[in-house]
Amino acid sequence: MHLDRLHCDACGECTAACATAGRTARIRVDRGAGGGIAAFFCRHCGRPLCAQVCPTASLALGATGTVVARPQRCLGCRMCLVACPNDAVFFDGAGKSDKCDLCFGSLRGTDRQPACVAACTRGALRLVGLRHESAIRRGAAAAARQVAFRR
């Protein structure tokens, strides 16, 4: 998941969309006093610090590359919250870890976007595959350097 900070104005639509299904919101984007944008959502890291530090292995990297929480194993000790550089772990009413799973359950197999991406008014929030993203950026970099040159 990637947030393009340039276009985002912290309107909070994504947080609202994420909280619709009766669960706690798992994404929060705030505008700091100095105008900077702080984005708290899970980057689904390749080697997640939260999973490394969780005493009961409640947080773990799933086969499909999403970091998934298993509340029944969670102690609520917040070690993951401290470890994660993006404060991307949220806690439900019962203090159990509840984090972004890219709307895993509802979207499996469909090409629909996760709720927050769909709700983003400015298209600043994009769900991207890291490998695919580098190819796109390289294409853009080459295009930007496009010079119709003659010898």
Next chain:
Amino acid sequence: MQAAEVWSRHTELVIMWGCNATGAGIHQDVCYLFEAMERGARLIVVDPIVTAIASKADVHLRPRPSTDAALALGMINHIVSLGLEDRDFIDRYTYGYEELQAEARKWTLERTEQVTGVPAALVAQVAEDYATHRSMIECGYGHQRYTNGHQAQQAIAALAAVCGHLGQPGAHCNYMEVGAGYAGLLNSGKVQNPAGAQIKKSRLINISLFGQAMREAVDPPIKGVIKWRGTMITQHQDARRVIEAVKKLDFLVSIDQFPYDDTDYSDLVLPACTMYEQWGVHPSYRHQYLQLQVPVVDPQYESMPDIDFWAELGRRMGYGEYFPKDYTGLDWLKELLPPDFPFEQAMHPNGPIRLPERFCHPIPNWDGKYNTPTGKIELHATAYDERAKRFPGEWDPVARYVPSAESAEGDPELARRYPLLLISQHPGTRTHDQFLNLPYIKEIEGPPKAMLHPDDAAARGIQEGDRIRIYNDRAESFVLAHVTRKVLPATMELDSGNWIREGGNVNQLIHQRVAGPRDVGHGVMEEYDFQLDGHTTPFFNLLVEVEKA
């Protein structure tokens, strides 16, 4: 071939005709060419498709496919009309110039533009520049891949002759002159027919029509094939009928490195070595340097070097005396190469060496000698007179533009059903079907794609990336569409070499026919004249239709 080190230092203008140098042979042409261009030489590329090398050219002529002969004749006519031809070179070194002039006179600039699609002003400017500068022509095979391929090449050579750009440093017409391998360096005859063995003359099979020969050869029919160092089904034309013929064989033996189409249909598949696992000698057909091949690593897994396979087979079939058991690759090389050949100079850790001029001179024809019946440049090819009588119109001693058999002009009725002409370029990342299965190459190329002009795509409702079906009477291929202006309208491009089992094979669509004279029957011949009897196969002589799959 004039050596690249020579022409790149002296030429002032290079025409790359039908040659995507970035596709094959990137190391020599492209690098020396850039050095020449950075020294001020100008580059003109003649290729219907926009290739990487065309993008570096000063002028890029994009003639309609198969109309190269018309373009060359148009240029000749323009040069002669301005009196820029080299009169005394023509008088001293050519034969039959008047007949050529008569033929060229028909090709006014307007007619040239109407047939080839290249603007008249551009043709005129290129012709004038070519005539008034020290100019090279680098020929590839692009323009030869049609049934009128031999005429196109003859017209281009005539263009060089008319301007006297032959045999001079920086001014020559380079085309495939087969190099030292066939110019006497290797005495293949002695090795293939050892002294003391009574070897009866056997019939000849032309490889361009191997599929047809397998189907139609009689007394005896072809019943056993040993296939190695080449692909019979993937790369042959009209693969479906080749497979029919293969099914009627008693046995088909394949010696290959990887499993693919051919091995699927074989009875016995033997593991082959790559070039780094065995001895070899490979003189180039473009430059004069030779580095003998020595085994670098042991044969991998249970693969056996080809020399050992054939020698062992020879011993098993009772010819032991001609295949001495203890012969190594070096011993065979000593038998194949001339006795005075400096082996240790040309072999690891030394080498490469330059071969003597008698095999391949860096500046051929520098002394004005041409090995033709008249000893001159034959604008009227006397060797073809006899054959011109047997095949009126198809074959003519003087370069002429004859529309390619399977093209809009050549077969209007077929063109109504299959309007698009499909060119199968040599991909830069593969040697036809080799390297296709390597992970690094697969990753660079992605799935097989065919290039389609935006107008043709729009007319058929095809967008970029759609899965499309390319078909004609012979077969169909499924590939992805790449909608681009790199191809001309009514022209398509699909790289050669895609395997049939992986999809996207183009050769299965091509009609099995020999370019040039028709005197090869159905592939079985008694005599074969290297210069006359059909040199290549019209791979681009192909009309297809395409639809969304």
Next chain:
Amino acid sequence: MSSVRRYSPQEIEELVAKEIPPTGVSLACRSLPTTTTWNNRTVTVDRVVKTSCSHNCYDTCGVLCYVKDGRLLKVEGDPDHPINRGRMCVKGYTYPQRLHSPDRIKYPLLRTGERGEGKFRRLSWDEAFDWLGERLTALRERWGSEALAEYIYSGNREFLAKQISGRFLSLFGASKTVGSF
């Protein structure tokens, strides 16, 4: 009249003598390296072998093969080769991956399924030669030696092995494949 000056034969001979290296003598002027870099580390290799590439593009590059522990570690162009001057192409550099590919045909295979099904069983080289020997003798008796044909082209365009197969086929009396693509 053409405005382009023409070199006389003597000038051309002098030009060739001046600009083209002498014939018949090794042009190698650098000693073969003993170490190379690999994965951002310097590694010593068992040997570096000078050979050439015999794929069917007309440049026949000079090649330096770096061999370590019996495996082809990497391939570079031969800097002393006047044509490719130390450089090769995208295909040449992938050779270690090709040579050591696990997908290579590892041992002789005999078809068990239908033609085109692609089902085979493993065979030893002796069994393969016996099988081929029987088929060749049977073919010669039933159809005559010209019923055998060789299909070869330029997958590996080197000339040596073709002469030896040519010797066997001419002794056997098989049909001869000629022409080119």
Next chain:
Amino acid sequence: MSRESVRPETMLLVDQSRCVGCHACETACKMENDVPPGPRWIEVVEHETLDTAGNVVLTFLPLNCRHCGDAPCIRACPTLALTRGELGLVNLAVERCIGCGECLFACPFGAPQFGEDRIMQKCHGCLERRSQGLPTACEQLCPTQALKSGTPRELSHHARGARAAAVASRQG
């Protein structure tokens, strides 16, 4: 951490007039560094465009990590896995990387690559080769000599030299 603006000691100059998009640098780099299929430390991007006369022209640009002087990726990395190494090259400490992708979103050239293990990998600038004075793998093995590595001083000297020679020969 103060804003870094040290010019890198070494850079890679791409001569677009010589690059013909043959991808040899990709396989050369992959062979040199045993990079599995998937991530491409250097990738040639082909672009179809029209030249001034309206003809279709292809341009090619090999893109790898540029080892920027003021690298946005160094600032973006939450676990300090990217640091300024020798010769001014941007060095990646693989064991610190958690694979979050922030560096990729910060990099305008899309240089960071992610393999099967989802941990970032990228062109390390052939530090070992350059410290021995050797050219980088892609530079040495590029068939058309389109890549040239060196310090900014060397590269501008090289580029100017080539330009001057071309102009001079055209007048000659």
Next chain:
Amino acid sequence: MTMRHVILGAGPAGLAALASIRRNDAGARITLVSGEPGLPYSRMALPYYVNGDLPSRHLYPHPALWYRQPGVELRWGEPGEALDVERREVTLAGGERLPFDRLLVATGSRAQLREAPGIHLPQVQLLWTLGDARRLRRRANGASEVVIWGAGMIAFMTAKALLTAGRRVHFICRAEYLLRRSLDQEAAFLLEGALEQAGAVLHRGLNLAEIRSGPGRRCRVLLTDGSELPADLVVVALGVAPNLDWLDDAPVQRRQGLLVNERLETSAAGIFAAGDVAEVRDCVTGESGVPALWSVATDQGRVAGLNMTGATLVCDPALRSNTMVFHDYVVATLGCPLVRENTRVYRRLDRERRVYRCLVLSGGRLVGAILAGDVSQVGFLRSVIRRGAVLTDPEGLLGTPPLPGGVRP
């Protein structure tokens, strides 16, 4: 030749090392030695098992199958007894001698048991091992009065385990307030409020004098001020110390813990240390000490494992961070907030919402933080400390949710 690795201790550090050795060197032979019998469990989860929040099967981070990897041998219930550095051998309690090429000492801490009259009474116990937890769980359901001797992290965890409805828990707290080594006065006051609401009673500035077995199955705890507390159960929670006494005669440099270099290698080559036994440099103060923290242990375990397979990785200096959670009230500490010389402290206390946020800066850089009630941006602040970034607007950070743009990493 295949490397023989021996890992002493199956705590967070030991398990992390096993995983990274396996990933980096598939062919290695690894022997995992655990002092306690049975499948390795995570100690931090014990309190949640005691109060019934967590079913026992979730105590184990990895199922038994995970350990049955090729080349891995297990020795559970046999703590290490002696180390012979020259002959590179470890002798276990059962007398077995284990040769090793690389050794990781990750035996963690062990609870301290100070002598006091009556300390050996049946009602008195520790809460450190799974056995303690099972015993405590069995005995706690009948107990209505519990006394906890100690006021540190373990005492807090024990209280969390026992503070259920209808039970009073007494803290004997030598200092003025709970968790004196982690929290400052204000944060501790807020946390104590939450505890007291749930039935905790704090006895400040006192210590345990004696325990006498008292009426029936109960006992009586006498404090230094003479007062007396009836108790069904007494849990000793006086802190921990590195579990290194079995290494007393080994020629390995030690102070509080084993002295290790940046690559977590002790003074004896090939012998590494990680977790609560390793004395490392602190990220903020630079002083050498034993952080004894779960997150530090997992990171050190991972890096030590990689170094044992030949890597030469530098481990991040230990950044102390801890969290105390009681029902829904969360307190988090980062870095070294209690070091107060030449620092500027920014704090904001909101009694009604029981929110307290305190940032400690030194030379414009964040060196410590205590967040109580509202721990938003704690992860971000941790990476700000790690990075040593200059904070231009610390005031803004005290406010809840919005994060000021003032941070310039």
